[in-house]
Amino acid sequence: MSRLKSGLLACCASLAAGPAGHAADFPRGDSGLADDLRACNAYGAGFFFIPGTDTCVRFSGRARYEAGFVPNRNRTQSQGDQSQARGMIRLNLDARSQTDYGVLRAFLRVDAASRTGILQSTGTQQRIANAFPALGQDTFGRVQNFFIAEKAFVQFAGITAGRAASFFDFYAHDYEMSGLTTGSNLSSTNLLAYTSRIGGGLSLSLSMEDPFFRKQPVYAASVAAAAAPLGAPSQFVAPTAAPTPVILATDGGFNATGAAFLDAVQRSRMPDFVAALHYDDSWGSAHLSSAVANINVGGFIATPALGPAGTTIANDTAAALLAARGVTSGAQTDYGWAVQAGVKLNLPMIASGDGIYLQAAYAEGAMNYTGFTFFTGSYASNLTPIQGASVQQFVSDAVVNPITGKLELSTSFTVVSSFLHYWTPEWRSAFYGSYGALNYKRGTRETFSMLNGLVGNSAPPNAFANPVAFSLSPVLRDTDQVIAGVSLIWSPVRDLDIGIEGTYIGTSVQSGRVPDATYPILVNGLPFVTANRHDAGQIRMRIQCDF
Structure with a gap:
C-alpha cells in the first residue's frame, strides 16, 4: 500500500510541478522516489510535501462491494428484482498550503461504480445526470454505471467554492450504510459559501447553492396527445413544458367545460440561500440551519385549450375566459423555505466512540430539505x-x-434519531429510526376531479359523477413514512469494514385507500384490490477498505 501511495503522490506531484519540475525532482531511473516525499505534519497524518513546493498533499481512497436483497412480489411492467449488487471506487486528493490569509485548500473526490438491481440503480441519479443506464431489454433501469465529480472545492479565508456538501445538512446519515432515513443528505451540489468562526466552537455559514439538486417538480397533470371527449380514455404524453391545467369555465356545476395549460417546468431564476449556525464542543455538536428556495411556473403554453366533445378553444377565447375569472397571467413565483435543528451527543460513558444524533426538519415548498424523498x-x-x-x-x-x-x-x-454503539473496538452497531410526513393544501386534490376527461389519468375521475373512484385515486394524497434499521459492522484490522444492515420502511396514505399497484385489475372501472400502506424490508452487506 505504501508503494502505491508513493507512486500516486509522485504522479500528482509531477503534474503539479509541470515538466521542468518533473525533470528536476524525478530524474529517470531514480530509485529513491519515496525518499523525495517528505512528511508534512502540519495537517495531520498522511500528508507529504510536493517536491519543490510548500504545498502538502494527501491521497486517499476507498474500494467497496455491496450486495442486498429486497423481497418483491410484483413482476409486472419489468419489475420484480430482488437481488442487488454494487462495486465502487473512490479517490480523494487533499492539497493544502499556508498563506498570509490562512490555509489554502483544494479538495477533489471522484466516485465511480457499477451497480445492478432497481434498488441500487436509481432513476434519481439518472435524472440529475449522475449516472447512465444500460439499454438492453433486460438491463434498462437495472444496470447502471456512474462516474461523478463528487467533490471539487476550494477553501480560502473562510470561503468555500465549488462542488461540496450542502451547508444545510447535519446528520446526513453518518451512522448508516444505506442512508435510508428521512433526513437531508445532499453530499454534492455547486455552491459559494462564507463561514465566520465566531469563537468558542461557534461558527456561522452563509451559502448560495445550486437549486437544481434540490427541486421536486411542480405537479403537472399529463395532457392528452389529442383532444378527447369528456370521460374518454386518451394516450398521454409529458411534453418538455410539462403542462398543468387551469379550468376556463364550468357547466355551472361541478364539471369543467374547458381547460388551458400552464408551463409547469421550473426555471433556475435564483440560487437557494442557506444559513447555518454550528457549534462544536467536547460533549458533541449542535446545528441550526434554514433555507429559502424559489418556486416558479411559466405562462400559458401554445397548446390549444381543450373543450368538451374533442373540441379545441381558440387562444383569444381562452384568454377572455381566464380574464373573466381573474387569471391574467399564468407566470408566477413563490418562495419555499425550510428549517432544521439537530444535536449530536458524544457518549464515552457508554463506550469509546459512542454517539447519538437527534434531528428534525420542516419545509414548505422545499421538500428535499427535509429529506422526505431520499x-x-x-x-x-x-x-x-x-x-x-x-x-x-x-x-x-x-x-x-x-x-x-x-x-x-x-x-x-x-424527525430522525441514530445511535452508534461500540461493543468492542472491533465490533459496532447502529440503531436508527425516522418519521416523515407530506401534506398538500386541503382541497387542492379535489379540484382536479372537476377536470373529467380533459386531462389524463393523472387527474381523478369526477368526484360527483364517480365518487368511489375519486375516493380511491392516489393523486396528491397525504402520505407518511416510517423507517427503522440496525447494523452490525466488524473491523478486524484498521480501515477495513465488513458489515450487514437490515432496514424496514413503511409508507402509508394518511387516510382512505388507494388502488394496489401490484394488482392491476379493474372491475367495472374500479380496482379489485386496494391498499393503504406498503411495508418493505431490505438486507444489505458491505465489504469496504479505506486507505
Whole structure:
C-alpha cells in the first residue's frame, strides 16, 4: 500500500510541478522516489510535501462491494428484482498550503461504480445526470454505471467554492450504510459559501447553492396527445413544458367545460440561500440551519385549450375566459423555505466512540430539505417507495390549483434519531429510526376531479359523477413514512469494514385507500384490490477498505 501511495503522490506531484519540475525532482531511473516525499505534519497524518513546493498533499481512497436483497412480489411492467449488487471506487486528493490569509485548500473526490438491481440503480441519479443506464431489454433501469465529480472545492479565508456538501445538512446519515432515513443528505451540489468562526466552537455559514439538486417538480397533470371527449380514455404524453391545467369555465356545476395549460417546468431564476449556525464542543455538536428556495411556473403554453366533445378553444377565447375569472397571467413565483435543528451527543460513558444524533426538519415548498424523498426518489413527481410497491407517492414541492390558477406549496416534516454503539473496538452497531410526513393544501386534490376527461389519468375521475373512484385515486394524497434499521459492522484490522444492515420502511396514505399497484385489475372501472400502506424490508452487506 505504501508503494502505491508513493507512486500516486509522485504522479500528482509531477503534474503539479509541470515538466521542468518533473525533470528536476524525478530524474529517470531514480530509485529513491519515496525518499523525495517528505512528511508534512502540519495537517495531520498522511500528508507529504510536493517536491519543490510548500504545498502538502494527501491521497486517499476507498474500494467497496455491496450486495442486498429486497423481497418483491410484483413482476409486472419489468419489475420484480430482488437481488442487488454494487462495486465502487473512490479517490480523494487533499492539497493544502499556508498563506498570509490562512490555509489554502483544494479538495477533489471522484466516485465511480457499477451497480445492478432497481434498488441500487436509481432513476434519481439518472435524472440529475449522475449516472447512465444500460439499454438492453433486460438491463434498462437495472444496470447502471456512474462516474461523478463528487467533490471539487476550494477553501480560502473562510470561503468555500465549488462542488461540496450542502451547508444545510447535519446528520446526513453518518451512522448508516444505506442512508435510508428521512433526513437531508445532499453530499454534492455547486455552491459559494462564507463561514465566520465566531469563537468558542461557534461558527456561522452563509451559502448560495445550486437549486437544481434540490427541486421536486411542480405537479403537472399529463395532457392528452389529442383532444378527447369528456370521460374518454386518451394516450398521454409529458411534453418538455410539462403542462398543468387551469379550468376556463364550468357547466355551472361541478364539471369543467374547458381547460388551458400552464408551463409547469421550473426555471433556475435564483440560487437557494442557506444559513447555518454550528457549534462544536467536547460533549458533541449542535446545528441550526434554514433555507429559502424559489418556486416558479411559466405562462400559458401554445397548446390549444381543450373543450368538451374533442373540441379545441381558440387562444383569444381562452384568454377572455381566464380574464373573466381573474387569471391574467399564468407566470408566477413563490418562495419555499425550510428549517432544521439537530444535536449530536458524544457518549464515552457508554463506550469509546459512542454517539447519538437527534434531528428534525420542516419545509414548505422545499421538500428535499427535509429529506422526505431520499429513499423514495427525487426529481420526479410520482414515485413508489420501492420498485413494485402497493402505493404511489406524489412528491411535488407545489401544485397549481386548477380553479384559481395559483401555486400552492406542499409541506413536509421529518424527525430522525441514530445511535452508534461500540461493543468492542472491533465490533459496532447502529440503531436508527425516522418519521416523515407530506401534506398538500386541503382541497387542492379535489379540484382536479372537476377536470373529467380533459386531462389524463393523472387527474381523478369526477368526484360527483364517480365518487368511489375519486375516493380511491392516489393523486396528491397525504402520505407518511416510517423507517427503522440496525447494523452490525466488524473491523478486524484498521480501515477495513465488513458489515450487514437490515432496514424496514413503511409508507402509508394518511387516510382512505388507494388502488394496489401490484394488482392491476379493474372491475367495472374500479380496482379489485386496494391498499393503504406498503411495508418493505431490505438486507444489505458491505465489504469496504479505506486507505
